[in-house]
Ligand code: KIV
């Protein structure tokens with residue numbers, strides 16, 4: 001594997017758009033996913049897992065678009081061992097210069113019996129056939145035994161040997177439920193390598209979940225045992241407690257190259273931007289004390305620490321803020337700044353808006369700059385995140401008005417246009433202005449949503465701060481999230497609600513319980 005002067009390279013496989021997107025309440029639009037993937041390209045990850053194409057039209061579309069538009073990283077799509085999944089994954093990733101199919105099957109007794117309702121013999125057969133089929137379509141195939149760390153090592157070796165024989169280029173050992181521990185995991189991987197010597201010719205990968213808070217430690221232990229691909233998600237988002245956090249794994253390997261003896265190709269100066277982009281778009285906040293990208297990760301509170309850092313920063317710092325690109329936070333634009341200045345500032349922050357979205361972002365920037373003394377990086381990021389994908393939806397909120405309010409009751413009127421079906425006006429009563437606007441949107445679109453979460457935040461401090469509303473809305477039994485930004489809270493709420501309706505309308509999730517189907 002490549003590297004400088006014989007140093008081996010560890011490949012960073014980013015699954016923010018697949019496992020990360022499986023976090024409760026996250027539902028990204030196609031446009032948002034493409035923007036994130038472009039940023040992952042600038043971050044120079046080695047592999048982008050862009051989605052799970054069989055699960056919905058929306059996932060299929062976003063994986064296909066990412067495969068055709070994002071250059072540099074390998075683009076992969078997930079597939080169960082079903083023939084239809086593999087074909088669908090290939091149809092989506094085939095547009096990439098470097099396509100990969102990633103297929104997986106549960107291998108632990110619990111998964112075989114209860115999830116797959118199958119037996120060991122059939123699982124080996126399914127793995128072999130799926131990899132063989134994927135390999136007949138794609139030059140690059142990854143195979144994951146799911147729940148590998150709770151699988152009997154003898155049986156795991158059998159499945160892995162079958163997958164390697166069928167042509168798997170990468171074998172990814174998944175700690176699906178975050179059960180293993182670092183010393184145990186390293187020993188497990190070494191044992192597997194001994195039992196399946198052919199693995200030496202393939203890339204060994206690890207995929208660790210954080211249920212016990214050990215995902216990063218386990219991934220790094222994997223590296224000491226020979227793993228040369230690590231699967232991670234930005235800010236550690238993912239199923240339940242999440243995946244190993246990309247920024248922590250990358251900075252641990254980069255900072256402690258002396259210990260791990262491997263290199264990563266990641267552009268670490270893009271880490272801070274990427275983390276904020278993901279947090280803005282998903283609505284998942286980053287805890288202030290989170291390693292690497294938390295607000296306090298480079299802050300020194302105690303006098304002794306401050307004094308030491310002033311004398312020589314190495315006394316209490318092992319990384320520099322600029323290593324992760326924190327210096328790009330100091331952006332301020334005034335009301336006389338032009339569209340180019342805005343576009344440059346946004347690019348510095350990791351958002352590359354063009355055409356109509358840039359025009360809209362500029363209008364909103366001007367509106368805000370008229371009311372605020374200076375527009376900060378946080379304001380700009382909030383506007384940009386709001387504009388990403390704003391045009392892909394079929395529904396556009398043209399206007400809304402609260403027409404009457406008596407006590408707690410309000411009546412609102414909205415005008416919504418639909419790209420294919422014209423303009424609809426509707427009025428509705430509700431419990432206060434926000435509820436009445438939501439009901440009027442339901443009446444205008446004809447799709448009834450049930451609000452399951454509503455959050456409001458100020459983007460920056462001060463009376464003139466922008467208000468950001470995040471909603472989670474249930475349509476047809478599945479949850480969709482939306483985000484709206486405005487100096488008027490009802491406006492922000494209405495935008496967020498229409499956004500969620502748009503994600504639903506573009507077919508983000510299949511309501512059918514596809515996952516429950518047996519192979
Ligand atoms: O956690 C897991 O097992 C997965 C597999 C699909 C790799 O996400």
Ligand code: ZN
Pocket residue numbers: 019176207209239
């Ligand atoms: Zn996972």
